[in-house]
Amino acid sequence: MANIHSTALVDPGAELDASVSVGPYTVIGPHVKVGAGTTIGAHCVIEGHTTIGRDNRIFQFNSLGAIPQDKKYAGEPCELVIGDRNTIREFCTFNIGSPGGGGVTRVGDDNWLMAYVHLAHDCIVGNNTIFANNSQLAGHVTVDDWVILGGFTVVHQFVRIGAHGMTAMCSLLFADQPPFVMSQGQPAQARSMNYEGLRRRGFSADRIAAIKAMHKALYRDDLTLEEARAQIGRLTEKHPESAPDVEMMLSFLAQTTPQRGIVR
Known part of the structure; x- marks a missing residue:
């Protein structure tokens, strides 16, 4: 000693x-x-x-x-x-x-x-x-793995942050943040996906294209969460390499409660 x-x-x-x-x-x-x-x-x-x-x-x-x-x-x-x-x-x-x-x-x-x-x-x-x-x-x-929290990020009790996500400085999370999402604000809102971080970790162009489609389904197509999940589930038909990413996203969304919801 x-x-x-x-x-x-x-x-x-x-x-x-x-x-x-x-x-x-x-x-x-x-x-x-x-x-x-x-x-x-x-x-x-x-x-x-x-x-x-x-x-x-x-x-x-x-x-x-x-x-x-x-x-x-x-x-x-x-x-x-x-x-x-x-x-x-x-x-x-x-x-x-x-x-x-x-x-x-x-x-x-x-x-x-x-x-x-x-x-x-x-x-x-x-x-x-x-x-x-x-x-x-x-x-x-x-x-989850590979998350980056910006300085002074505050996360409410029972909130989940999915893998490869990121928050900007001074973000305040009251809702679950799905995988790959970048959020900012008080309360935090989804701004984009963490594309640069994914490229640095070796994600292929096909996988990143699927993640862009996930972002569109969740935040751009004016779908309910249930409709977005169904659309995300079909992405492997066009992007077979994305199967693990799609499975991770669907598993995360399946555990999100209506009371908590996801960052929007």
């Missing part, structure tokens, strides 16, 4: 790989597990039933694993689970889950989480996301 600073307070019950580095004045609780190669900066507090994977970079002044900001919480042993190779910048707050939401707040792999990001209880964050400074998720929010 030579990589633990002499001023850090690490509970004897914590399980830290021998290669973990812990900075000055950091406090680590008894139910914390940290995987190989992870570095933890100064003045962090990591508590609760928190599991952190391999090769994460956790900068100074973070609070990870505190109890949820939920008045119903009564001390149940809920969890925070963080995957591998994430970068967590300064002053982030990630809370554990709650009994009413599955009991786990989860962060996947290879995410880039900038300063002052808040993940409330029972949030689920996928892989390869980017959260710019001051992105804030209320409880029970789901963010």
